[in-house]
Amino acid sequence: MAYRIPASFAVAAVELAVERGIDLPRLLVEAGLSPIRTRPHDLRVTAEQAVRLAVALRRMTGDELFGLGAAPVPRGTLHILSHAMAGVPTLREGIDRLAMLVKPLAGFPDLELEPCGRDHALRLHVPPGAGPLLTVMVAAIADRIIGWAIGRATPKVRVEFPFPEPPNSADIALLLGEEIRYGAGEFPALILPASALASPIAHDEQSVVDYVARAPGEWLASEPGTLPLARRVRQLIERGLARRHIVTAEELAAALTTSVPTLRRQLRQEGSSLREIRDEVLAKTAETALRTTDDPIASIATRLGFSETSAFTRAFHRWTGEAPARYRARLRETS
Template identity: 35%
Template sequence: MATTAKRTITVHHVRAVLRGAERRGLDTVPLLQAGNIPPLLLGDDRARVTAAQFAGLFRALYRATQDEFLGLASVPSRPGTFAMMCYAALGCRDLGAAIERGTAFYGLFPGGPDLELRRAGSGAAFTVRGAPDRDEDRFLTECLLIIWHRLCSWLIGRRIPLCWADFDYPPPPHEDEYATLFSCPVRFGAGRTGAGFDAHWLGAPLVRDESELHVMLSRAPFELLSRRAYGTTVAEQVRHALAQALRVSPRLPSLGETAARLAVSPATLRRRLQRESTSFQQLKDAVRRDAAIAGLAEGREPIAELAARLGFSEDTSFHRAFRRWTGTTPGAYRVGGCPAGEGHAGGGDRTGELRDRHGRPDGR
């Protein structure tokens, strides 16, 4: 078994997406169960879930609320609204016209999102003016920004690189997630909430037809919310190389080996990762962490075997590293928190230096 080390999602987003259902008095436990998410994880700030788990929760919320905004705005958005906006935009001559038609479409609905396309010289920006009044976590606001960016990229068949992403509120506890979400410099406490890009993209022709739109809508909106690695940053390239290596061997390549693969020196790779606010060790930990969470969520692999597949020679090493990554034990990530999967390792509480099968502390 070789679980793909896809990026996981912070529990902050799980809590945020549940707010609307909670306000409506809906029982959230069955909604979490629909996504195979153990409810106990919501109490741990460092907990994470897989994209598949989050998608399952999202779909369950959509069915329960019958609201495309999931109860996160004072006025619901009836199912089918987003689809009709997409069909309306599809007939435009270029991307700029499509964005303007889409923002005008949502402007027809009282209480709907206040969206705007701004042009300034060689730059353009898509902004969300004022958060919906019930979106205290800003989850809906950020979803609108992400969906519009990725929908625009889908319409023209090319990824639009963002130059910046600004938010008119203080940084949240999970602020380190945003650089990955937007793949551009991120600033909090700005005078606006929006994302900027080169204005030349507004003249790009739309390349999609209605049959392609139908397929995309069958997977929306989570298909558009999913974080995709385009290989446009050094961190994405390194992470991709590490994830590929983990699929075939428990041994992850060293910094020098990865640098050689990317045709740069180790010192250059280290500097470039530092400029992107990360490090080689952080990326190695993230790849192992996400593969571990995915394996635990699938629930078919004994924890001891999962630990060995990820490069740990002992259960205790894996438990220790997993607690460092997530703040809790691997068993808590089994649906229902099945203690049987914990084995005899004692949840990683043993003392002493723990090493993986290659002699590095804590699986490093």
């Protein structure tokens, strides 16, 4: 995907960085841009160049917040926070864990999740006087991490900011959507529907590595990436099997906040189906169990949701062209 950080944010970030001692010509060279401009407000950058500026600022400052916060946030912090999000089952638990982990971080705002009518407000305790630039960037990063964690755009009711509507409000809408309320409350907040908090976390350790490798463009992209639906369904089925539970179509649809017919239709549009995904997961799990354990075939069949061993044998033959016993024996003959 093409990341698009609004140019007004890049220029404002560069202005603040220069005020704090960053060498502008060196920054431009680091970003692969011409150092001919000597004043930040003379910069004219495209959205793609803005991403390169953000990457260069992060590299030069060694700060996850690009040197714009009250105190540096050490490189690798957001990597750790992303790992924390990937290690829990639901978004609510992920936010609770994030709130606990960021408390000792001097440069990162505290997080607070609280009821807000029928919804919930994720309040970001950005220090007073931080200014609109840092406030919006923190909100955008929180929005992107949540969206990445659940594999889809964050389902916000609205975003609230404590400052009046600024001249570049159109750029803020590009990052965070049109439903923005200015002059609201003491701290910025993402207002989330209660149902969103039950959303399953859609990532594992490897996808954390991939995600962090795309930062910081991913954090401030105007079009946040989402996981393909088939992959999210596969992960839910795998997690169910890990708990020795066979996830039903109804449970999958509920976890993905959709209906079963819509889920089936969207999977068809991706060129997949529930049955194909389920068979792939069951086949892979069965092969692993036959290869790495001495568990009886009957117990493997039960664990995979088959009421009879004969039904599992027929299914395994359909998946692999071999009966389970023959598959296991062949592997042992060649080992």
